[in-house]
Amino acid sequence: MSLSTASSDAYLAVDIGGTKISVGVVNTARTVVYESRISTPTTQVWESLAKQVSGALAWSSANNVCLLACGVGCGGPMRVDEGVVSPLHIPEWRDFPLVFEMKELVGLDVVLENDAKALVLAEHWSRREKNINTVPSIMMSVLVSTGVGAGIIADEKLLMGRTGNAGHIGHVIVQENGNKCACGARGCLEAHISGPAIERAIGAPASKANIQTRVAAGTLLGQAIASVAATMDLTDVTVGGSVALGFGDEFFQAAQISARKHAGLTFLKDLTISPVADRSLAPLVGAAALAKYSIEHASCL
Numbered sequence: 001m002s003l004s005t006a007s008s009d010a011y012l013a014v015d016i017g018g019t020k021i022s023v024g025v026v027n028t029a030r031t032v033v034y035e036s037r038i039s040t041p042t043t044q045v046w047e048s049l050a051k052q053v054s055g056a057l058a059w060s061s062a063n064n065v066c067l068l069a070c071g072v073g074c075g076g077p078m079r080v081d082e083g084v085v086s087p088l089h090i091p092e093w094r095d096f097p098l099v100f101e102m103k104e105l106v107g108l109d110v111v112l113e114n115d116a117k118a119l120v121l122a123e124h125w126s127r128r129e130k131n132i133n134t135v136p137s138i139m140m141s142v143l144v145s146t147g148v149g150a151g152i153i154a155d156e157k158l159l160m161g162r163t164g165n166a167g168h169i170g171h172v173i174v175q176e177n178g179n180k181c182a183c184g185a186r187g188c189l190e191a192h193i194s195g196p197a198i199e200r201a202i203g204a205p206a207s208k209a210n211i212q213t214r215v216a217a218g219t220l221l222g223q224a225i226a227s228v229a230a231t232m233d234l235t236d237v238t239v240g241g242s243v244a245l246g247f248g249d250e251f252f253q254a255a256q257i258s259a260r261k262h263a264g265l266t267f268l269k270d271l272t273i274s275p276v277a278d279r280s281l282a283p284l285v286g287a288a289a290l291a292k293y294s295i296e297h298a299s300c301l
């Protein structure tokens with residue numbers, strides 16, 4: 001699907017989620033100029049993805065678009081340094097050499113990261129474009145979809161942590177002896193507010209959740225954000241992902257009230273939780289932002 005006329009330079013963007021796979025071309029002005037989206041297949045995932053990517057390459061070539069690099073956002077677990085992924089919701093991919101395969105296919109530098117880190121890069125890019133003077137020195141974006149994760153940018157750099165796993169807010173404990181989490185612990189945020197967790201709780205897809213469920217999920221998210229905000233000294237938090245955006249205003253209001261209630265320290269008085277700027281396009285813009293970031297910080301990823 002062609003969305004508009006492209007400028008000449010752009011990034012190839014790939015977002016591999018539990019329910020959908022998107023491939024796009026995002027120009028240097030942050031506009032998604034080409035997008036193709038499919039439901040995540042249960043078999044022959046690489047073959048389907050390769051077909052989508054080939055479509056994007058053909059479109060770029062036909063429209064005289066110069067692709068600078070390729071960014072790939074994907075659900076974990078993954079070993080970024082080896083370019084290998086084992087997404088929980090793609091059973092066919094275990095230690096799948098995604099970066100190698102993508103490089104062979106596209107002939108570009110390929111940068112892989114988890115989708116939550118891509119999300120915060122998209123938000124950071126958006127803020128920088130609007131007004132570079134208002135970009136906070138530290139900011140966090142939280143992804144609430146099939147899984148729950150976060151990306152943090154501090155002093156213009158993506159926070160990686162010792163093993164590249166910084167940002168796993170989904171495993172902040174929000175309920176003593178709560179739901180069992182895939183990580184083995186009990187009461188993790190992800191075990192209570194991810195799409196599959198909501199579905200287990202209500203016996204229907206998360207999109208059917210009633211207002212009480214949405215408010216309860218927002219309240220738990222706000223609680224976890226308050227803890228991280230105090231730890232990291234940050235007040236600027238954006239949230240994206242299909243569950244959060246689908247839950248809408250009630251969810252965000254509950255998260256905001258809960259975060260303020262649990263964040264009593266003076267330096268957290270401005271703690272604000274809002275939806276990501278690019279809404280449902282954020283994962284693709286985020287994948288493009290990964291490619292952009294890798295070019296700007298060649299030694300960091």
Ligand SMILES: [Zn+2]
Binds near residue numbers: 170183184188190
């Ligand atoms: Zn956990």
